[in-house]
Amino acid sequence: MPARSTTDPRSRRSPVARSATPPPQSQTVRRRAVRWFSALGLCVLVVSGCDSAGSPGDDEPEYEVVGQAVVTLNPEADRRPISPYIYGSNQDRAGTVWTVRRLGGNRLTGYNWENNFSNAGSDYQHYSDRFLLFNAGIPDGEAGEPARVVTFFHDQSLQMGAASIVTLQMAGFVARDDFGAVSAGQTAPSPRWVPAYPRKDAPFTLTPDPGDDAVYMDELVHFLVQRYGAVTTPNGIRWYSLDNEPALWAHTHPRIHPDPVGAEELLQRTIDLASAVKDVDPNSEVLGPALYGFAAYLSLQDAPDWNQAGAGYRWFIDYYLDRLRQAEQATGRRLVDVLDVHWYPEARGDHRITDPDATTPADVAARLQAPRSLWDPTYTETSWIADCCSAFLPILPTLQASIEAHYPGTKLAISEYNYGGGRSVSGGLAQADVLGAFGRHGVYIATLWGIEAEDAYTAAAFRLYRNYDGNGGTYGDTSVRATTSDPHQTSVYAALEGHDARPLHAILINKNTEGALEMQIRIEGDTAYATGEVWAFDARSPQILRRDDVTGITGNTFTLTLPPLTAAHLILR
Template identity: 65%
Template sequence: MGAQSILTLQMAGYAAADANGPVSAAETAPSPRWVKVEPRKNAAFATMPDLTDGVVYMDELVNLLVQRFGTAASATGVRWYSLDNEPELWPYTHPRIHPDTVRAAELVSRSIALATAVKDVDPTSEILGPAHYGIGAYVSLQDAPDWNALKASGGYDWFVDYYLDQMRQAGTGAGKRLLDVLDVHWYPEARGDHRITDADATTEKDAQARLQAPRTLWDSTYHEDSWVARSLSAFLPILPRLQRAIERYYPGTRLAVTEYNYGGGSAISGGLAQADVLGAFGKYGVYIATLWGIGPADAYTAGAFHLYRNYDGRLGAFSNTSVRATTSDVANTSIYAAIADQDASVLHVILLNKNPGALDVRFQIAGGQTYTSGDVWGFGPGSPGITERGRVSGISGNAFHYVLPGMTALHLVLR
């Protein structure tokens, strides 16, 4: 499969001491129901944990994984370590171990300590953080009590700036990079009759909102119907905004979206949105993207992945080097293109029609490579299965037209 592992390390401070069922409020940590979690052991590692010392050491866990599977540089090692998950929500998701609101300086301090400990054990590993749940955390760490003062003192626009800057400074002091990948989660808040990620978002208005929602990732001219667009438009579109923060505060850091979902996985709108999102992630420099939640009913979501990764049933895949591709009608169409490394002899094009009616699409390809024909695969409203479509012919001067059926996603392979 070529899959890689992301392992989430605990940073909130405590782990369960027993398997005795629910923990009451009176047993909130510290209590006998919990053992402490520390980033660093500062002693020789053991490959069997000491169950009597009342502490779990994260660097000792990483050492165990390295001993068992190899370093991140090996074929079987854990490649990425995540600095916990959605820490701004700890008081809500983990109130028995971290009931207090997370402070911005606290999160940075915990992140630096854990990242340093991990890198000391496996310098080839890559660190992901802070695994924010959504834009409210990107902006203010969910209204962290110390954020306004830190924001003013550092001249930061949002918490992401502060986090990147502090991790950069700490890495400089440690002589090693302590954050390799800025990691966020993105669940769109766009609405039709419902929020598009809701299970009951099945109306035509919901479908239209879902089809347009990927534009919030990249399109500065688009304003979705959501509280995010109304209240936080200064931080949209989100992918360029995150990349600008990286470029200013910690150049060389990559970007991950390790949770996202646009809903509608069993409907054509969900398949088209997923295909659009994958294209945008590639075009705008997302290093890691991991869909959160897919089941047997989500055939159109799966179809979107097949369109990129197995369009011909023989593991034929979209290429790895993005090339510029634009459309004059971003509301109704999306287009993404790629070549293999620097070899332009084969051009892969993903083309989406988000309109119910067919469109006669006219192409003009620039550059020194001449194309004469193309094969086409795709899916549409009748089925999420990828099927071979009518070939591209009649290319003249790298220009041609192709009739794109309504609500259809195509993968063109031009030679």
């Protein structure tokens, strides 16, 4: 479900009350004014952009140091690979480099690959039309080509060097025509729909007949394999997603699937379609069940058979994983490779943070803290999830624990998420925080939903990891230990490039809205570091600029002072 922000970019200048959280007891906060300059003789760096003389301009602002945090990095501890596939999106934005692109969302549930028609569902009057064609900019002369929406999308991915997730249809029917609104009286089965089956059980063709009253999903996979090769080839499609947000079908697509989906029904549809995919491209990876949010995680949105089917399980996710493990035991092969969920935070200030109106100081404060519900057991957000079901938070460790308990080896995808505020610095800091958490906590695939041209701060967060210097400079691919004494005001993540201890990358975030924070950085382990580059964006601009270098590090200890509302990428050598 979309969670797009229309936040006025001026909101990044709005004042927010500083947290009263005290600094560590061993430290004394020195409230003093600092300019954006470096005092390297003291091995203290106030992150800033300087002129050619290395000193601040006359118009540089002064910031008061209002707190301290001890940041500890250990390149030898807690090493784990960071998936390259967490830097993905469902939409494109000029100048932003994705590693994964997902062809998904509500429109794909009713997509007919034979004629490229689709249905909007409740998003827009249940319209059947050619929206996916013209939205992608596909010429009219290509509209009749089978699967042109999919092939156009994947061709773009290949040009960008990105991998593709392609959504397959599993709700039972797809659009037959482009004749506009579908009335309640034309609910499937009716002449407005074509039955969609997982398996053809007959020879495949590359020129399907749109008039034969049947659309086959395994024939689509075969079509794509014939065009691009299997997943084991350079251009093959790596991932297939089993439809989109099935717990909401009765709401988003009542003309296709008017009744709430049952747990047993969804499981059987999953097994049938995943088996058909694996028969055609055995090494492809299948994602499911694309749950829309926490109520679906919990009970498949109160599925009609949940009380019976879910007996003995903590939540639907445990049921889903365990039953798929049993299916693998029965069939001799894994059918679903990746547990796929969507995560739109329910955290609130004055509004839910994903709402376009979430621009007040309380909203900003809530957004800056919301990423902690991904990983931090000491944090409690303001949300209905925390009120009713706090035992499931933080969510990433809970999802990973369910995987380990019920179907070890399953990977984790978050194929839709958005923290709002993409036009404001709070949205950029939250996005940078989230990407760090995804990397540290073992997420395999993550694809943002809802980036627009105006969301410059969201884009800046991705660049901080994927192209911080404008020349392809990236964050590391091996997560290592990084801790902060004050997770309320700061966030920190660290990574290496492969197994080498140098360079050591660190993402440092100052969430304080009032003033600068002194980060006392200590590096543990046997490797000595002498210098570092600093690249950062802040409340003044989403542009990532190189700041003063860190020099003269002694004893693997130095102080870095970050201005308010700043995200920095530190590269230590």
